[in-house]
Amino acid sequence: DVKVTQSSRYLVKRTGEKVFLECVQDMDHENMFWYRQDPGLGLRLIYFSYDVKMKEKGDIPEGYSVSREKKERFSLILESASTNQTSMYLCATRGTGELFFGEGSRLTVL
Amino acid sequence: DQQVKQNSPSLSVQEGRISILNCDYTNSMFDYFLWYKKYPAEGPTFLISISSIKDKNEDGRFTVFLNKSAKHLSLHIVPSQPGDSAVYFCAAKILQGAQKLVFGQGTRLTINP
Numbered sequence: 001d002v003k004v005t006q007s008s009r010y011l012v013k014r015t016g017e018k019v020f021l022e023c024v025q026d027m028d029h030e031n032m033f034w035y036r037q038d039p040g041l042g043l044r045l046i047y048f049s050y051d052v053k054m055k056e057k058g059d060i061p062e063g064y065s066v067s068r069e070k071k072e073r074f075s076l077i078l079e080s081a082s083t084n085q086t087s088m089y090l091c092a093t094r095g096t097g098e099l100f101f102g103e104g105s106r107l108t109v110l
Numbered sequence: 111d112q113q114v115k116q117n118s119p120s121l122s123v124q125e126g127r128i129s130i131l132n133c134d135y136t137n138s139m140f141d142y143f144l145w146y147k148k149y150p151a152e153g154p155t156f157l158i159s160i161s162s163i164k165d166k167n168e169d170g171r172f173t174v175f176l177n178k179s180a181k182h183l184s185l186h187i188v189p190s191q192p193g194d195s196a197v198y199f200c201a202a203k204i205l206q207g208a209q210k211l212v213f214g215q216g217t218r219l220t221i222n223p
Contacts, residue, residue, distance in 0.1 A: 009151075035213075040215055043154070043213040043216075044213070090154070098144055099201075101146075103153045104152070
């Protein structure tokens, strides 16, 4: 079974803080993704990576950056958290087929 | 620009009856479609997929139908069970293109006993 582990299930941060969300996969997949889920908006792609040190912007990259130093780890960084970044963040990985998601990280920015 | 749309935010169905969830897309380049199921506080899990070369794919109680001319797909669940209560997301991609999936807004399905 593919395992996608997100480091924090629940976080509460203050406006302006730097936030790191980490994701680790154990299947040696090349492709990794960060989505956010908001009610009525579905899942929206923030960034994805198809190889180590490679990254591509998704549909809503503003306010976010990513890091992929190792194949199994893909980090999402909020340089200066804002209240509109309060959301459920979902990491996913894919080999050749469908996406496998982590359990999600619910971030609240006060 | 919402390329994948699920126009029903919620759906309520009696246990044992058929649940039909709908999804429309606008990009005619999409050629692979997936349905995901999501329980609260969990990540989405893959349910079923269909390639554009087919118009139907069945897996147990779940069947996905694809109407390419109408740019419409639907997920049928029969019979519906209480454990099917979840949010269902439709997703689409271009097989030979970028690796990303485009998701719809989701439909919350509630199965009533």
